[in-house]
Amino acid sequence: MIETKDLTKMYDATHGIADVTVDISSSTSMALLGRNGAGKTTLIRTLLGLLKPNSGSATINGIDVVTDPKDVRRVVGYLPEAFGLYNDMTVIEILDYAGKLERIETNKRAVRIQSLLQRLELTDIKDMKAGKLSKGLTQKVGFARALLNDPDVVFLDEPTSGLDPVAARTMENLVNDLKHEGKTLLITSHILPEVEKMCDHVSLIKQGRLLTTGTLDEIKNQYCKPTILIRLRDEKSAQQAINLLKKSFKEPIEREDNKIILHTNEADEITAAVNKQLEEANLPVYEIKKQEASLDDAYFKAMEA
C-alpha cells in the first residue's frame, strides 16, 4: 500500500514533482504515465528513499519513507529503467549476492532463488555470465532480483522497454500474477496498450504534477467518450446523416469519408435509436458499432490539455 500527501521533490524551479497525492491499495497495479522528464522516476526514487522530499509525506505499508527509508526498502522490489547486471558474475551469483544484501537467510535464499529461476524460466541460464545475456533475459534477471525479498510493493520503471513481443508478453503475465498475489505495483511505461493489459489504475503526471488518478475506465471516460461508429453508403449520405443526427443529439459528431463518429457516454442506449432514425430517413446503415475510448486517446488528450 502506497500513500503520499502533497509530496514534493524539486531539483530546481522547474524539475521534479510537486504536491503529489496518491493512494494505491494492495492488489492494485497502478500505471504512472507521463512524458519524459515528467517526474515519474523522481516519484519512484523519492518513494524508495533515494531522494529526500522537500515537503509532504509518503508511506509504504505504513512505513515513512523519510524517517525509515531502510525499512521501506525491505518491503519494496525495484526494477529501475536503465539498469544493468554485474557482467562478470553469473545469474545465480548475482541473485545470491542480492539475496545476501537483502539479508535473506541462507536456506530461504536458496529456495527463493530456485523458485524465481523456475518462475521466470531462467534455470537453463543460471550459470551464464550476465554480460552474455540478451536484453530480454537481462530484464528477467532484473525482475528476479527485484522480487527476491518477496516484496509487498513492486516498482517497475519501464519494464517492457526494448523487449520483443514474446518477452513483453511474459513480463505482462508476471505483472498480472503478482497483482493476483496481492502485491501493490507501480509501473511506468510509454507503451500504452501494454499498460492497459497490466494495470487496473492509472495516474497521469505532467510537469511534475499529478493530473488525475483513477481506474482505467475512469481515466478513459474523463478525457474521451466512447463512440458510435456508423458507416454509410457514401460521403453524401454521411453528411445527410450528420445533419439529421445533430437535430436529435447534442454530442459531438465527426465525419471521416463515409463514416460518422458520434461521441457519447450512452452508446449502449442510443445505438438502436440512431440506427432506426437513419433507416427511417432512407439512409441505409452499412455498419454500426460501439467503440470504447482507448487509453492512448485519453493520454494524448490529457497531455495536450
Next chain:
Amino acid sequence: MVNIILEIAKKEIKTFFRQSRAFATFVMLLIFASISIFEIQHILSQSGYTATALSSALGSFLFLASVFPATLAGGICFMAFAAERDQKTLEHLLSMPLSDNEIFLGKFLAALIAGLAGLLLVFSVVIGYTVFSNPIVWNAPLLTSSLSLLAFVVSPMIVIMFALISTVLSRYLSSRDSFITNLSSVGVLLGIFALKETVTMDALTFNAVLAVIISATVVTLYVFGARKFNRESLVSRL
C-alpha cells in the same frame, strides 16, 4: 551489519581480480619490487652486507615498494562506485535495505584488505629476497624504530589514504578515468620518495612527520568521505 560489509567487500575484491586491470596492477608489483630489490642489492654491495646497511636500504626502498599496494587499493576503491555507475548497477544497490555506512565501508574494506595484503606481499618479497639471498652480518637489529614506523604505520596509512582518495573521486568520475588515481598515487609517492632522499632530516624524524601528515589526511578524507556519502548525491549523478 558486519556480514553485509564483508559481503560487499568480498564481491568487490572478486570483481577486481576478474578484470584485466588486475593484471596491470601485478605488473606494478613486479616493477616496484624489482626496482626496490635491485637498489637494495646495489647499496649492500657498496656499504657491505650488514644488518645496519640493510635496515637503512629497506627504510628507503620499502617506501617505494608501497606504490604497488597503494595503486591496488586505489584501483579497487575507484572501481567500487565508478564501475557500479558504468554498469548501471548502482541504482539497484542503493535501493537495497542497506545503510549508507554499510555500502561505504563495504567498498572501502575491499580496498583496505587487498591493499594491506598487497603491502604484506611486496614487503615479504623485498625483505625475503634481500635477507635470504645475501650473506648478511647481523651486527644490529634489522627492525629499527625508523623502519618499524615506515613498515607498520606510514605504509599502511598510505594504502588507506589512496583507498579513501579513490572512493571519494569515484563518485565523480567514470571507471575509464581510473588511471587518474593510479597516476596520481604513483606521482605523489615518487615525489615523497624523492623528497626523502634529498632532505637532510634523519629517517626517524622524516617518517614521524610523514606519519602525522598522512594520518591527518586520512582522518580528513574519512570525515569528508563519510559525511558526503549519501544516496541522493549518487542518484543525482545517474
